[in-house]
Amino acid sequence: MTARVDHLVTSGTFSLDGQTFDVDNNVWVVGDDVECVVVDPAHDVDAVVAAVGGRRVVAVVATHAHDDHVRRAPEAAGRLGAPVLLHPDDRPLWELTHPASVATTDLVDGQVIEVAGTSLNVLHTPGHSPGSVCLWAPDLGVVLTGDTLFRGGPGATGRSFSDFPTIVESIRRRLLTLPAGTRVLTGHGDPTTVGDEAPHLAEWVDRGH
Template identity: 60%
Template sequence: MPGVFSLDGQDFDVENNVWLVGDDEEVLVIDAPHDPAPIIAAIGDRNVTAIVLTHGHNDHITAAPALREATGAPVWFHPMDRMLWDVVHPDTPPDRELTSGTRFPVAGTELHTLHTPGHSPGSVCLHAPDLHTVFTGDTLFHGGPGATGRSFSDGDLILHSIRSELLTLHGDTVVRTGHGEDTTIAAELRHVG
């Protein structure tokens, strides 16, 4: 039975959520902030099918190359955020390009990519319908839209992305964010709707 496991990064200036989706045999990793060691420890001896980055700001990608080296899993990244990647990792590219609709099978379930520009041009969310969950990175938080004060953010565009891609999901869908607490689509309707 697939599950969702949270790993909170709490030893840095910005606390990030790292998500592992899978079971006792295999996992998919969502985001790779700060230090790869706690992520690698949480993975244990499971096979990593992919490292999927929700966007290119440094607090979501810093550990990606080290995590790739430790696990052998490819790093998936949206090409519209490549300018952000290159600031942090100028000498090593991501492995594969994310596009809207990219599908990731893992542990008997499937996640698919929703392109949700606004927090950054290449921001994506990962929807896991079987798990009634969407992983939103920094696109949607508990209490409303993600931050738009970062490099290449656009407030109008993030609201459009949330309304057209996320608020169309079932209201009971659990929103697992890049920072902070979980919420639901229904709860966020009043903040964004």
């Protein structure tokens, strides 16, 4: 069977630095009819479990540890029988939502997650948060960017644990070097492509000065 990317949108809140916002999150399920990886199972665990169906879940991957992305991750992982994978640099953010006793398995830059005959390559892309990662699936022509890159530019960096020059450098080195036709599947909002975003790099750099 050929691997594919399934998509659902869930709604809830994001809280950090004493502020709370209503948000819609993209949840991505990468796999075939037999097995899959769930990326950022936000807000509605029942909806995520329904999207998975009867498939074996290899892993639940958190692109970063902001609470809208990970608040329900332990519950989702428990119901799906899979580990939560998180870059260790985001442990301080994770522990704002979950105690240290709630375990995750470390993601590392360059790690390859195999699922349904395809590979998800882990790219460490700090900036939106210290441990933000993207998942590049060259066979599928997609990169799942979490909140690192959106249609129209970088993810937000105005809150704790974030840094604008760092996110721009991550995007420049790790994402805009991917093939131009690569579809960018984001943590919120509509998809884009590497080719559509690359011409705007200089604008983003200027925005930080």
